[in-house]
Amino acid sequence: MTMVLRMASLNKYFGGLRACCDFDLTLEEGELQGLIGPNGAGKTTVFNMVTGLYAVSSGSIEYYGRNIVGVPPHEITQMGIARTFQNIRLFPNLSVLDNVRIAYHFHAGYGVSDSIWRSGHFSDKERELTERTQEFLAVFNLHTRQDEIARNLPYGEQRRLEIARALAAEPKLLLLDEPAAGMNPAEVGSLMELIHFIRDRFKLTILLIEHQMRLVMSICERITVMDFGEVIARGTPNEIQNHPKVIEAYLGRTAALRGAPLAG
């Protein structure tokens, strides 16, 4: 198996605060791994470092064997790492179509002067781009909504659009940050289907941050658990559910002593 992502002894300081402490994680091609932990454990910080939004204090992040520490975020995305955000970050005043077309930007294939002169090359490419976007939206059943302004979509569709937009950047690795936040059980069900579906269809490797245990436990193959910026456990969902340190982090010490398993 090829290693997609390898983080080693990763540290992140905010002033005196250590948000991420000797973190390490590996991700194999085609894997769906979960990253869980209580609030403030540093999960999103890890995502922000991988995508280049935060500067890494020390340590290394290798993507297909290449160190990507210090590479600006847009280049990281162009290398094939896309993400979604915990609190949906669409382009709120733009249409659904434009939201996805922006993600295709890198593949537009014409220059600024082409667009100002409206050259033939421009119209060919622009049309191709738009058609591809529409086909893509159809995959997510958003094509009937393509002219709607993103902020007017219902919550569940906004989530779906954000995932669609991330996939339009044609990633090999997808980072999902709490995709099920604020969803009811039925919606979580369809989200699970969606994640499985996109992984198979787009041949993705996925790293998933999630709080909803049901989701994580049922779809992830491996799970890494963080607390206070450190890895406290890793293993299969079964191993994690009964890991005393994990139970302690989530439910407190007494629960851990009683040996209560986490909800399955």
Added chain:
Amino acid sequence: MKRHVLGQDLRFWLLAIVVMLVAQGIFFLGDRDIPIFNLVGGPFAKRVIISACTISIVSLGLNLIYGFNGQFSLGQWGFYALGAYAAADVTYRWNIGDASGLVFVVLVVALLAVTYGLIGRLIRRSFGFMDEMSKFTLYLIGTAMAVVVSLILTRLLHGVVGAIFGILPATLSMQLVFLIATLAAAGLAAVFSYLFGQPVLKLGGDYFGIASWGLTMVMFVLANNADRVFPEMKGSRGMIGIPVVTDWPWAYLFLVLVALTMRNLLDSSHGRAVISIREDETAAKAMGIDTTQYKTLAFVIGSFFAGLAGSLYAHQEGFLHPSTFNFIKSFDPLIIIVFGGLGSITGTIVASFGWAMVLFYILPSILPAGGEGWRFVVYPLALLLIMLLRQQGLLGGTEWGFLKPTRWSLAKKLQSQTKATEKAADAQAGAGVLPPEVAR
């Protein structure tokens, strides 16, 4: 499929020409003092229209930077001043038989553009990631070298160029020199904004606004003291003797070109990248958009427009005074784009014309004779009233007619596919590619 785009542009040009002809007719009648027409088509009306076109162009540039790209710039008035003085100096010198201004400005813009391109490549190739201040220093060194080289070349070339242009008839060469001066002045504003933007654009938010506003103030002070280096600019006494070349067709032509350029830019993948930064910069980065590059692009193009408008302004009255470029006036474009609607090309143009009407026609006519002082008492009150009543501006981000983004019609294959999915969805079969639960 190409016909579609061209068709839209064709209609745009037709409309532009029709408007131009109608206006020309009105002016023709107005010049002959025919009743009614002399009101709307007299020399005064022409002045108002030229002013409106000029302010439109600056405001469109600012709208690109602030309304579309989300970078709050107060520096456009500084670039406007730069363009005005640069172009005025070129034509002024030309008028007294000296081609050095023309040669120098064109050379310096060309050399700087090439130098910046080379430095940019050098930084990418051999330095990798460099902090903004270091880049700025490199660019500054490059600028100094380019300026020195252009000075030397100007010494050598200006006689020859003067002679070549001298072959043409005087009126034609004047118009030609004006055109070149305008484009070169706009280019100067653009390259200078590139240099300035290198370190400053990363600030973002209010800080970028404050820093760029500092630039406007510096330009104002420099305009007041310009006579130390360029005696013909006469510093705070005001520059006189600039040839009056900006007739309304020039102003109109440039406005049409600027509006079209903006629409074409914004209705493309690059334009959407520019807009995405306004919407959510972090998300734009995460979507693979090089935000620094696109902020610079919007800022440079916007400043190009400001420089262009500056040249038009300088050649309208033949007179430049630093007080035009002071702090108070620098807010005019901002007021206009907010009134017209941030992120609306149509709105900006409409608001510019409205602004000119109000300032030149409506205020003077409703105020009693001798009530000059009241003009700027009523104007801010109107400002407050409109802000209280309609904060999103007149058009609030929508466009009219030809300025609307292109709608690409669906290809046949996809149309049928879409219909099929819609039908399927109607039939509650939940067909399509997604499993039914997801499709819900």
Added chain:
Amino acid sequence: MQRVATWRRKGLGRLFLWGLAALAAYVLIRNLVTNPTLFFQQVINGLQLGFVYALISLGYTMVYGIVRLINFAHGDIFMVGAFVSFYAISRFQLNQVPAQIVGGLSSNISAFLGTILVIILSMLTCSALATTVERVAYKPLRNAPRIAALITAIGVSFFLEYFAALEFVFTSDYINYQRPFPVQVWDIRGVKISNIMLIIVVTAIIFLVILQQIVRRTKIGKAMRATSYDTPTARLMGINVDGVITFTFALGAALAGAGSVLYAIAYPQLIVFMGILPGLKAFVAAVLGGIGSIPGAFIGSLIMGQAEVLSAGYLSTTLRDAIAFTILILVLLVRPQGLFGEPEGEKV
């Protein structure tokens, strides 16, 4: 290895900035050595200017800290304060009232009390004006986009200037200001120090201390800090946010009112546009110090005063404003949040 990499990335920029700093230091030191008397005179003049700026910039910084609004009308409120004091002194001889009420006061004490009276009147007028402006123009826009409030502020600024320029209000001409007390100048080894300078420094320091106490110790001060930190939460905690904002405007305007009298005494010529430039520079000073920070505004103003006077003295009189704004741009580049400001990290 790491250091080499850092040098490649940042070295050139640092070199450039240090070069500029070294150049400035060289100019200053050379002048200090060649003519120390003149140098100290300049520093004293810079202090005088800086303390006046401090009084104005506090209003900018507090208002920005709480409502994130660059209150462009602040400089014009400052102008109104100066005019009010002019009329109080020249028309109504307010500065002589203490002598008339209490007979037998020595002229010095009488002038001193009279000046205080004039300052208080100016402060009250400015506060009242700022409160009115806030209620009428800014409050209805509290939930509007920030740009709407900014444009409104510009509108208010225009209005105050041009309304004041009408003949029946103030005047559009220059006016010579009549000082409420005679000027005294002491000569210390060639360096001239006037009583004006001392009064400005002492008054500014007193006001700063009072302000710090208000913000630190009182309930309303605590409410101000809370509102500045997080307005919605402050509202949820039962703080009367609108009241706090109005109070902030009034407080800032009162300081500007005091500053305006001192400014007019020091530079005795008035015009309705007189508020623009000191206002702008005070704002720049607030940004230098870190906008939203009270000590920052104070230090920033002192730096601004020195920068202005020293660059006028040693570099170029006419370019002094350009130099001031260039310093602003440079400081922003090196430290966008200003000297004392908190960096605004973006939450992802």
